Amino acid sequence: MNFDLNDEQQEIRTTARSLLAVRGNELDWKELCELGWPGIAVAEKDGGLGLGLVELAILAEELGRACGGAPFLGSVLASLVIGKAGSESQREHWLPQLVGGEMLGALAIRNEPSLIPDAAPGRLLVLANGDGTAELFPGGPVEAVDAVDLRRRHGLFDDPGGEGDHLDVDPGAAIAAAMVVVAAELVGLCRRALEATVAYVRDRRQFDVPIGSFQAVQHTAAQMLRDTEAAAIATYYAAWIGDNRSDGFETAASMAKALASDAGRSVTASAIQLHGGIGFTWEEDLHWLFKRAQVGAIYLGGSGAHRAGVARRLAASASK
Amino acid sequence: MDLTLSDADEQFRAQLRAWFSANASGDEPVGDEDGHFEWRRRWQRKLHEGGWSGIDWPTDYGGRGATLTQSAIFFEELGHAGAPLPGNIIGLMLSGPTIMTWGTRDQKDRYLPPILAADEIWCQGFSEPDAGSDLASLKTRAVRDGNEWVVTGQKVWTSFAQYSDWCILLARTDPDAPKHEGITYFLMDMEQPGIELVPLKQMTGESEFNEMFLDGVRFSDDRVLGGVGNGWKVAMTTLMNERAGLGFFLQVRLRQLVDRLLLEAEQRGRLKDDAVAERLGDLHCRTEALRLLAWKGLTAIERHGQPGPEGSLTKWLWSETNQMLTQSSVDVLGAEALTQGTAWPWSFELLRARGNTIEGGTTEILKNIVAQRVLGLPRSR
Numbered sequence: 001m002n003f004d005l006n007d008e009q010q011e012i013r014t015t016a017r018s019l020l021a022v023r024g025n026e027l028d029w030k031e032l033c034e035l036g037w038p039g040i041a042v043a044e045k046d047g048g049l050g051l052g053l054v055e056l057a058i059l060a061e062e063l064g065r066a067c068g069g070a071p072f073l074g075s076v077l078a079s080l081v082i083g084k085a086g087s088e089s090q091r092e093h094w095l096p097q098l099v100g101g102e103m104l105g106a107l108a109i110r111n112e113p114s115l116i117p118d119a120a121p122g123r124l125l126v127l128a129n130g131d132g133t134a135e136l137f138p139g140g141p142v143e144a145v146d147a148v149d150l151r152r153r154h155g156l157f158d159d160p161g162g163e164g165d166h167l168d169v170d171p172g173a174a175i176a177a178a179m180v181v182v183a184a185e186l187v188g189l190c191r192r193a194l195e196a197t198v199a200y201v202r203d204r205r206q207f208d209v210p211i212g213s214f215q216a217v218q219h220t221a222a223q224m225l226r227d228t229e230a231a232a233i234a235t236y237y238a239a240w241i242g243d244n245r246s247d248g249f250e251t252a253a254s255m256a257k258a259l260a261s262d263a264g265r266s267v268t269a270s271a272i273q274l275h276g277g278i279g280f281t282w283e284e285d286l287h288w289l290f291k292r293a294q295v296g297a298i299y300l301g302g303s304g305a306h307r308a309g310v311a312r313r314l315a316a317s318a319s320k
Numbered sequence: 321m322d323l324t325l326s327d328a329d330e331q332f333r334a335q336l337r338a339w340f341s342a343n344a345s346g347d348e349p350v351g352d353e354d355g356h357f358e359w360r361r362r363w364q365r366k367l368h369e370g371g372w373s374g375i376d377w378p379t380d381y382g383g384r385g386a387t388l389t390q391s392a393i394f395f396e397e398l399g400h401a402g403a404p405l406p407g408n409i410i411g412l413m414l415s416g417p418t419i420m421t422w423g424t425r426d427q428k429d430r431y432l433p434p435i436l437a438a439d440e441i442w443c444q445g446f447s448e449p450d451a452g453s454d455l456a457s458l459k460t461r462a463v464r465d466g467n468e469w470v471v472t473g474q475k476v477w478t479s480f481a482q483y484s485d486w487c488i489l490l491a492r493t494d495p496d497a498p499k500h501e502g503i504t505y506f507l508m509d510m511e512q513p514g515i516e517l518v519p520l521k522q523m524t525g526e527s528e529f530n531e532m533f534l535d536g537v538r539f540s541d542d543r544v545l546g547g548v549g550n551g552w553k554v555a556m557t558t559l560m561n562e563r564a565g566l567g568f569f570l571q572v573r574l575r576q577l578v579d580r581l582l583l584e585a586e587q588r589g590r591l592k593d594d595a596v597a598e599r600l601g602d603l604h605c606r607t608e609a610l611r612l613l614a615w616k617g618l619t620a621i622e623r624h625g626q627p628g629p630e631g632s633l634t635k636w637l638w639s640e641t642n643q644m645l646t647q648s649s650v651d652v653l654g655a656e657a658l659t660q661g662t663a664w665p666w667s668f669e670l671l672r673a674r675g676n677t678i679e680g681g682t683t684e685i686l687k688n689i690v691a692q693r694v695l696g697l698p699r700s701r
Contacts (some may be wrong), residue, residue: 001329001389002322003616004623009321054321145532198695215684218691225690226633230609233630237612240321255605307601308594314604315586318579 003233005058012040012055016062025066029101038075039099042083046095052179052243056080057184057235064188067288069151071104073185074118078105078179079127084174085134085167094136094140096125106140107178107300108157114299115147119155127157127164134171135164149291176253177242179300183235183260189289190228190263193271196286197221200275211274220274224267231256231263251310258306264293281310325389332390336397338371345403351661353526358481364406364438373435374412376565381420381432388622392568392615399572410479411435411442413566415488415507418558422505422546431486431507443484445475445508445532446555453685455490456499456552460534462491462506467541469493469506471514473556475532477679481517482530484510488558490551503551507543514538524671567614567634574610574638577645578603578666585652599648606641610634629694636686639676647669 005013016037020027032038041056049055056076063072074100079098082090093108097103106119110129121127123140142155198221201212211217238252272279279286297303323642325333345363349355376391377383386394396404406412416435434440435542461474471491481487487508494502502601514537519527546554582591582600590596613630622630649666650657657666677683691697 001615002623003612003619005321178613198697202697209696212691213700215688215700218695218697218700219684219687221695221697222690224696225629226637229419229613229630229633230606230637233611233612233616234605236321237323237608240323244323255608258601258605259609279684304594304598307599307605308597309601310604311582311585311597311601312591314579315582315591318583319586 003236005054009055009058013058017065020066020068023042024219026068027066027070029070032070032072033099033101038072038079038097038101039095041076041140042095043091044077046083047099048079048083048095053076053180053239054236054243055264056181057239060181060184060208061188061191061232061235064185065192067151067161067189067192067285067292071118071153073152073181074106074116074123075101075104077107077181078124080181081106081107081126081128081134081167081171081174081175082136083093083169083179084292085169088169090136090165090167098124106155108141108142109175109300110157112300115145115154115156115295116142117152117154117295117299119157120144120153121155125157126167128171128175132170132172136167137164147291147295149288149295151288152292154295173242173249175300176238176250178238179253179257180231180235180238180242182296182300183238183256186260186264186293187228187232187235187297189293190224190231190260190267191291193268194224194228195275195284197224197271204276215276220270222272227259227263227267231260234259251313254301254306254310257301258303261297261303261306265297325393326383329387329389329393332386333393333397336372337400339372340397340401340403343370345401348404350397350665353528357480360404360407361438361441361483363404363640364408364409367406368437373406373438374416374545377412377416377432377436378420381416381428383437388618392563392618395565396572397570399576402576404437405556405566405569407483408435408438408441409566410444410488411438411440411486412524414444414558415442415486418488418505418554419507419545422554426542426546427507434485440485441480441483442486442488442559443478443481443510444485445478445489446476446558447477449476453682455555458490458492458503458504460489460491461495462493462504464493465538469541469543471506471508471534471537471539473534475534476520477529478517478532479529481498481510481532482519486510487532488545490555493548493551497549500552501549503555504548505545505551505554506539507545508537508539508659509543512539521576523674524668567638570638570642571607571614571634573611574607574642574645577669579640581645581649581652588652591653596648596652599644599651602640603645603648606637606644610637612643629690632686632690632694635681636683636690639673639683642669646673 036049039048040051044050075098082094098105105124106116107126108116120140121140123139125137128134141158141160145154145160201217202210204211230279234256238256240302241249272286278284349359374383375386375394380387419431448458462469462471489506489508492502494505514535516533520525520529520533585591614634617627617631646669660667
């Protein structure tokens, strides 16, 4: 048993992290597409790199850490669903455009009271109806919204009335994969918040000592680490299950989303608290982490719904 | 990443499972503490005869020489089988490995074989009334008299002292030295004058622990382990061993209780209540995270020779989750979880769980350790 990333996965992480660091966490979308990132988990025949969910999660985590404006999340989620549930002609038509970045995409769940990250008029919208069906809306029937997270565009589904272009098969497993990607982004937000906080409390002095020497501060930081590590391991476990197993993926994905949703909120909030007044300012980047975590935490199901779903699914299969 | 076990480890698990199904531990005696301990001693003898005692001990010392992974599998399967921990758990997990590291040839030959066979039971004399989390402030004194030591003081929380033949004892041999340097680690014979045991009744009503009063207890110089004044370093070997394999056993027990509570909730129609379903789902998520963190920590030691950050997180997460679980049982089961002597001992677990966040490192101390050793924050004041 080995939880370490393999050499290739490690290389993806290192490359992404160092490139984002050099560019001050903001990568140009064109450059990102040239690197092939939007197609990392898209099959090679559809123009992608043909890697798995683990590799996609690595990139989502790194871009989450960077918390920039590139419309990566929406496009990869749309590609995941089309790739796993679309017909051959739907895949052939849409995936190369999404991978190349000429078309941008987004994923929504019908009736979910959540903002849709990266959704905008004119972009491709994949809508899962929650009943085992999903449809494509090329015109992007969404109402643009100025969300708290201003670094990314958001929309709300604006029902055009007619039906979209239906996908071939039940998108359940693809939606589960999408949850894992969102969880990975949340883990990235947590990691950045934790690192910034550790650096700050070691440096900031009050009462003639670093505030990081106070136990009240240490215990909050320790809790941030535990929440982050639990969310991270659940996320990569789910990604691995998605790539290697047919059973148990949806439960593992729900578990990852539940833990990462809660960690995203609490870890970014604690980061603001431990930074004190400076953490509450616009200049300090922490508020962007907090804001993005807020959107991610309820998108594709909040922690409460996922936990309840997990409990009911387990009980149902145990009593069979 | 590869979250599968190797073929050899899968075979090991299958072999173990077959052995456990052919060799049951028998019914757990309820409400009889002495009978309960004897049950666990018999169980260890059975394990020993089957070649499963001292699973992680090197073969040179009569153990099975299993890898860390196999040792973890052993404790998982022990939990799955519903079997208890071996009776001489302190001997197997704490005294034995410490003697292997620090003992002389004679000490190893003398003390190790009876530990494996459960012929000599061990207890741990570390904590004192004024030395809990701050263990190095211990006051029990050992004074040299010729080639003997004379020990006087008080220990507390000594589990199973009433069944023990030997005790790993920390005592202060140099009161003038800095507090970590004046301590010596002894192997103390429990069958001698001057040792008085007083059962310490816990909030569960049981007496798992004792107070141990030492008044002029004498033993010879060959009972020193690892050198006079070197006791703190020797004790660190013991404490590093404390949380290893046990975690896998506890994690499986937690899993069984979560599954059991889920089933009860389903049968009583309680999962229709969103709050109950969410809470039980949370318990599942935490228990899974714990299992994964435990395995990640173990494989990090195997692959890199040192644990990752997760090693410091599992005991904290386990103890808190076990408390949440037992507290939730009251919401799911109502009166039954607060009534003694029911088929499934929820009321006992509810009370016993309160000790989990205190024993073997309080949650507060564990958080300090995580902050200082994993996150690298400055020493606290």
